[in-house]
Structures are given as C-alpha cells and as structure tokens.
Amino acid sequence: MIRIENISKRFKKLQVLDNISVGFEKGQVISLIGPNGSGKTTLIKSILGMVKPNSGKIFVGEKIIDTDPAYRKIIGYMPQIGRYPDNMKIGQLFSMLKQIRKTENNQTDEELIKKFELEKIFDKPMRTLSGGTRQKVSAAIAFLFDPAILILDEPTAGLDPLASEILKQKIIAEKKKDKLILITSHILSDLDEITTHVMYMQEGKMQFFKDIGTLQEETGELRLGKAIARIMKGDLINTNWIDKMFEPKNDEKIY
Amino acid sequence: MLKLSRYVLYDILRSKIVIAYTIFLFAVSLSMFQMEENSSKAMLSLLNIVLIVLPLVSLVFTTIHYYNSYEFIELMSSQPMSRTRILLSEYAGVAISLLSAFLIGVGIPVLLLAPNDIGFALLFSGVCLTLVFTSIAFFAAVIARDKARGIGFALLLWFYFALIYDSLVLLILFSFSDYPLEKITLLLSALNPIDLGRIFIMLKMDVSALMGYTGALYKDFFGSGTGILFTTGIMLLWIIVPLWLAVRKFRKKDL
Numbered sequence: 059m060i061r062i063e064n065i066s067k068r069f070k071k072l073q074v075l076d077n078i079s080v081g082f083e084k085g086q087v088i089s090l091i092g093p094n095g096s097g098k099t100t101l102i103k104s105i106l107g108m109v110k111p112n113s114g115k116i117f118v119g120e121k122i123i124d125t126d127p128a129y130r131k132i133i134g135y136m137p138q139i140g141r142y143p144d145n146m147k148i149g150q151l152f153s154m155l156k157q158i159r160k161t162e163n164n165q166t167d168e169e170l171i172k173k174f175e176l177e178k179i180f181d182k183p184m185r186t187l188s189g190g191t192r193q194k195v196s197a198a199i200a201f202l203f204d205p206a207i208l209i210l211d212e213p214t215a216g217l218d219p220l221a222s223e224i225l226k227q228k229i230i231a232e233k234k235k236d237k238l239i240l241i242t243s244h245i246l247s248d249l250d251e252i253t254t255h256v257m258y259m260q261e262g263k264m265q266f267f268k269d270i271g272t273l274q275e276e277t278g279e280l281r282l283g284k285a286i287a288r289i290m291k292g293d294l295i296n297t298n299w300i301d302k303m304f305e306p307k308n309d310e311k312i313y
Numbered sequence: 314m315l316k317l318s319r320y321v322l323y324d325i326l327r328s329k330i331v332i333a334y335t336i337f338l339f340a341v342s343l344s345m346f347q348m349e350e351n352s353s354k355a356m357l358s359l360l361n362i363v364l365i366v367l368p369l370v371s372l373v374f375t376t377i378h379y380y381n382s383y384e385f386i387e388l389m390s391s392q393p394m395s396r397t398r399i400l401l402s403e404y405a406g407v408a409i410s411l412l413s414a415f416l417i418g419v420g421i422p423v424l425l426l427a428p429n430d431i432g433f434a435l436l437f438s439g440v441c442l443t444l445v446f447t448s449i450a451f452f453a454a455v456i457a458r459d460k461a462r463g464i465g466f467a468l469l470l471w472f473y474f475a476l477i478y479d480s481l482v483l484l485i486l487f488s489f490s491d492y493p494l495e496k497i498t499l500l501l502s503a504l505n506p507i508d509l510g511r512i513f514i515m516l517k518m519d520v521s522a523l524m525g526y527t528g529a530l531y532k533d534f535f536g537s538g539t540g541i542l543f544t545t546g547i548m549l550l551w552i553i554v555p556l557w558l559a560v561r562k563f564r565k566k567d568l
Contacts, residue, residue, distance in 0.1 A: 069567075103567075103568070106390070106391045107390070108387060108390050108391065108567070108568040109567040109568065110565060110566075110567060125395070125564075127392075127393045127394055127395045127396075128393055129393075130391065130392060130393040130394075131393045133391070135388075135391040137384070137387065137388060137391070139384060140384065140388070141383075141384035141385060142384075142385055142388075143320070143321070143324035143381075143382060143385055144324065144328065144381070145323075145324045145325075145327035145328055146320060146323070146324045150320060150323070154316065154317070154320045155392070157316045158316055158317065158389075158392060158393075158394060159392055159393060183327075199388075
C-alpha cells in the first residue's frame, strides 16, 4: 500500500533520511523504532506530504504522491503534539473535519469519541484541555474516517493507562480489519501485543525491516524490547538508549 | 475553502485581542469626533492613527496567529486538502476578522458622524491597508523559521513602511531638488501602501492646497477617475503579490 523508493532528506547539514527504500502492505502493523532524531517523524511526514524529500519517490496505494492531496483520503494521522485553535470547541473541530473530509454516505467511526467520553466536553474550548485530553482528541480524529492506512506518531505518550488501553484495543480491532498501521513509539511494551513488523532506524538509515517472528527467532527473545536490545547490543550502536529500554514496565512513562 | 475559513474566523472572533482592538478603534474614533468641533480636523487625526495602528496590528496579529496555528495547519495538511487552500483559508479568516474589527471600530462612527467623501476615502484606505498588511504578514511568517524571527521581520517591515520609507523619500527629494521630480514622487508613493493611502485621503481634504506644486499635480492625478483606478490597482497588487509569494513558498515548505 505504501512503497518508498530511495528517499533522502537533508535539513541543512543534517542528513535526516538517507536513501530509504521499503514497502508496507495492508494487514501489517509496523513499529517504527529508533532513537530520538533518527528520522522516524520525518519519514512519517514525508508519507503525509508535509515534508518534501530531496530525492526519491513515495507511492501510496499505487499512486505516486505529488501535488494532488486526494491520496490522503485513505490516511488517518495522529500527530505527536496536537494543538488546536484556542477558541475552537471540540465539537466544532469534529464537525469541521467532517465537512472538509466528506466520506461516501457520511460514514464515520465514532467509537473512540464515545469510549474517551469526548461528547461530554464537546462544548469546551480547546485551550482549556489538558495535554492528555488533546491527545485523545487527536486519536479520535485519526480513526474518525475509517481510513485504510493509520499513521500514529507516539500515540500513547501522555495518555493515562486506561485511555492507553482503549487506544490499544482499538488498534487491535483495526488490525483485524486488514488495515495498514504505522506506529512510532518509545514505549516498546505498548507495541508488544500489536506489532507484526519492526522497522528500525538509526541516523536516517533503515537498519532493518523484519517481521516479529523472524526477530524473535533470531534473538531468542519473546519480548520486543529485549529482542531489539539484543540486536543493538551486538554492535552497540547507542548504549544510552538500550538502558532506557531495560527500564521496568511501570516506569515506562519516564524518558 | 470557505469551510475552513469559517472555523478560523469563528476562532479569531472569539479571541480577546480582536475584541480589544475593535473597542480601541471605536473609542479612538468616537473621542476624536467628540474633541474636535470640525469633523474634517477630527478626520485628519483619525487618519494618522489609522495609518500607524492598522498596519502594525495587522502585521503583528497575523504573524502571531500564524505561529499559534502552526500545529493546526500541520494537521490540516495531513488531511486531503491542498496547501494553497489551507493558506488561503487562513488568510481569508484573519483578513475578515481584522476587517470586521476595523469596520465596526472606525466604520460605524465615521458613517454616523461624517458620512462624506473624506470618510469613505478613509474607510477605503483602511480596508486596503488591512488586506495589504495581512498579506505581507503571511509572507513574513511563511518565510521566517520561528516565531521570534517572524515577528521581528514583521516589525521591521512596519518600521520600513511607516517610518523609514518617508525619510528615504525626503532624502531623495532633497538631494535631487534641482531636477523635476513630480512624476517620480508619484511613482515613489506607489511603492508604499501607507503613503498611497495617506495621499488618497489627504487629497480629499482642504489641506492639499498647502502642498504646493506637487500637491496640485497629485490633486490633478488622484482626484481624477484614473487616480482612483490607479490607487485601487496598486493596492490590489500589494495584496496579491505578497500573498502569492507566500503561497508559492508555503507549497514547497517542510512543515
């Protein structure tokens, strides 16, 4: 569904993406993992057309992405930081998006709106919301149009355990509908139950792209965090980050 | 396009800054008309305030609004919407809200207390200047990388148009006072929308008699139908060109 061919992106002197080629198919849940500044968000933004790569091609659903924004109809995106116009009410945000993004027979997936109980606060202005609530709004928006591709950038950061669990269940449900889901996260334990593939990036390069079975086999570890850590230990790429991954599960909100 | 503008407009109209701006303009206009017996004199004082305050508020407010909605613009660009449409919707939203502030704050008192030629010229210039400087501010905000630079750049532009430009013109006039400069001063006035607005209003007033030979030439030119067409045309160029440059830059920009 998404095919990336040799894309490179350079911000001034920094090479953020270095000749990346990869293909994602539907039914896959891809965990995009890598240390801070490894180019994960830039890769996601390139797929969304928010960042224009210096070279290379990106295909979404067999169509090359260029100036026509129509391809984004099949994508739902949840940003890392969601900020909305201060005086806009939550309800207005949703009705605005529905107007902009008319679907056939106006079908929308409002499950997350209901489960996060956002309807109760529909007439609250966005500026009064906490970071976590805003994150819930972002999540609800990403799933709203029942898109074939879901791109979630750090979805569980800032969410309370309950909301985080609701979101996880929703991702699993969508996975069963044969959708393509792309997730970046530093909280590897959150990804454990949902991931089918792992893409590991470092300094703008793709280190590997493997399915979870192969990864478990190669490392002999069942848990994603440990498996990744084992691989990284082999060539000791970034020691600091390995330590972070070994942190026990209940401390996982600390970066 | 109007769908998005409507919500942007709704958001801005509820912000305290725009309300305060409207009240400020209204209070100033009323007090000017109260203080001066002669409505023509009041208009002259009002003119000076409009020429200084309007560009400044348009520039600063627009730049700040742009940076505050940056994440929102990002989110919109992940939707099936073209960048051109997003920026133009934002422009329409900001411009309409600033225009309504001006038309309520200055328009109502002028229409009630001095509904004459000069009054309409003042309103016309005010509307043009608001649109021009909103457009210039969008250009400044799109090309500057961060908020501080953007606002700095906008303020610099204001200094240039409101203060520095006049000194430059004076300098040129003094240095070349041996040559016939009437045509050139006419051209120079077109290069600064504030000057253009000022001349356009001044020539409707009696004070233009004090401006000597150049004043007579101006009166001859701006008083005629071509003069009004010329002013409108140049103002339109001042609105369209910066906005077009901003859109062009915004389309290629990494968000």
